Amino acid sequence: MYVAVKGGKKAIDAAHRLFADKRRGDRSVPAMTLEQIANQLSFAVDRVMSEGSLYDRELASLAIKQSAGDLIEAIFLIRAYRTTLPRFGASRPLETREMRVERRISASYKDMPGGQVLGPTFDYSHRLLDFTLAADGEVADPERPDEAMTAQLGHVAEILDREGLIEPVPADAENEQPPDLTREPLEFPAGRKLRLQNLARGDEGFLLAMGYSTQRGYARGHAFAGEIRMGEVEVEFFAEELGFNVPLGRVKLTECQMVTQFKGSSKVKPQFTRGYGLAFGQSERKAMSMALVDRALRWEEYGEELVAPAQDEEFVLSHSDNIQATGFVEHLKLPHYVDFQAELELVRKMRREIEERDEAESQEAAE
Template identity: 60%
Template sequence: MYVAVKGGERAIANAHALLAEQGRGHPHLPVVDPAQVEGQFGVLVSRVMTEGSLYDPELAARALLQAQGDVLEAVTLVRSYRTTLPRFGYTCAIDTSGLAPQRRISATFKDLPGGQQLGATFDYTHRLFSAAGAATPDRRVSDGVDGEDQAMPRVADLLGAGALIEPDAHPDQDATQPGDLTREPPVFPMSRAERLQALARGDEGFLLGLAYSSQRGFGNTHPFAGEVRVGEVEVEFDAPELGFGVPLGRIEITECQMVNQFTGSAETPAQFTRGYGLAFGRSERKVMSMSIVDRALRSAEFDERVVSPVQDEEFVISHSDNVQATGFVEHLKLPHYVDFQAELMLVRRLNEEFKESRA
């Protein structure tokens, strides 16, 4: 056993050295600086920060370099580091109602107060490789909003003014403080606030697949994109001894509100319902998927039948966390010699008994 352990240690050390050598790439090429990753892979950095539950673009860029571009490995690195940080308290809930967007679009109204603001988007690109060294567009050119800053009320607020959409919050939702899933294990059924925490940390690809399944008919959520906004908001630290929030700085976020139809009931008039998503940085696909899944998981609120996986809270929440999923799947690469030998012996014995029974 001692020899096997020592041999294993040497093999693991050699594997680490080989990994570092492969990650370095060709020695004649310059080393990639984390600042380059942060500046040129903003969407990827945003995903690592969101699913890693830590807003730190520089650290997310370092994690991506160390993980050689493996997003789930980078998320694991960020979460592991996050657990070593001291917890001083909580921030105040960020106010996105006055979010000054770098990008703001809606698929529900053509003429919005404040206008559509395209900003930086892949939506209208041709999905062709661009020429190396292509000229950067002149940033002085207007992208949809003229002159001075204009008020940009939320689409949901416009619908709310006519009582055409459910209220933004229900009285019972604010009765208790939401739990912290980074410190407490989930308990089903969860509150909507706790579900949104889990979905924000959830794997983008998994949520995208669930959202797509609902749109295709494995669920009943085929919404309108009420509004997608990308911009910076101020974050304040909640200091109870002071009685007011202390500004910490600004962070970039993406917010989405989906508008979903609801036929009403004997007690409720016909109105639209909401799905919500919010994530760090530029994360449009994530927040759109998140908002569709959020609405699908609200089936109990509207007495809807649960007939699809995307509506099953325990299924969605228990399988959306990519760090847990990665660990559980990839642990199969570790030694399972004893377990397999036990099953091998069982199969051999059952085969012998089967042969004897047929003799």
């Protein structure tokens, strides 16, 4: 039980003032600008947008600056900010097939139409510290050949789909509005659409660990990265007053399609199954982990057994949100004095009872 406590205002103000000073640090070092954060710490910005569940690079950069790089604190700030804005409505569903691809790889097909496009990546680097960065060395411009590739490439899964080798993706009735966990509390069973919303805003570390657990044998399914793609996608919004879909600009997304082992029956020949991940910005680890967990959570659809934590919808969805999690863990720091007094009383009483009993027993033995 938490009982409200009063007082301490002066100390709290002083602590916040001290924190502001610490955050700014040595005044002889230039302060960071939001442009510097947005440009040079882009992965941190992408993570804050993804888990803050709000796409706005400038706001995410401000949150990172304000939280001095504590990303969960930054995500918290973003979640709080979004509650201050009205909602205009929902976009038209994003068409990732029409993404302007900046990176697109497949671990299952070497030669697919459009090819493998590495884009800007850490992959294949040696993970050696680069001391030229410490010295602020010059950075070369990227190559810009005269001929450009095609920017819009079909999904890799279409190759399997054409041969019927992968489960088809069921479509909904047009205009059916999906459930929204920012509007209604999460209830179980949640279903795949609500699960995907929950996972998309879920903590990267949590999803990474859950996804990893499926690879190590806690749940079935041998996954291949069918496709990972990153790039910009158009956002369209149906404006009531205009009566048509208005283009709003583009958002950068990472999408992962995991292709996992088969499902078949007496009626349907074996087919690959799918796990899906989608995240804001360049967030590959997040999208891949999400796809592994999405697939594990679909055990019931394939008549698999529930044997592992990553398959347990209630366990995964209830613990994926780092703002809920940190709220509950960190509330332990707040004064629990009354609560603790009660426990203290209890432990004293228990000890007293044992002492009294021991005393009575030793007296009996002596008599």
